[in-house]
Amino acid sequence: MPQQTLSTDHPASAATGACPECDGVIAFARAPLAGQVVTCVGCGAELEVTSRDPLRLEAAPEVEEDWGE
Template structure:
């Protein structure tokens, strides 16, 4: 599958066995993207990991 990065509009090759919720990285700008849907393919910026603060 192919898509465009939502950050830099660069081309991405998404493996056919990818799944909803998977995080992929753009080879052009290194932005982490989350697969929102696989059919149709939809990408969004991946959520930032939250601080744990030892809780």
């Protein structure tokens, strides 16, 4: 799934969540998908959507060397 950088000031967002690193607001233009990876524009943290209802964001796992083998 492609990574997205999301604006923190999207006025017509479908959903919003909080960055667990900096508490910045993450606004989604469309309903987020479980497993979606986004980047917080406030601190640059890579975050994964781990729950849609309620919306929960957690630090995305780092890709290991052996992934995809």
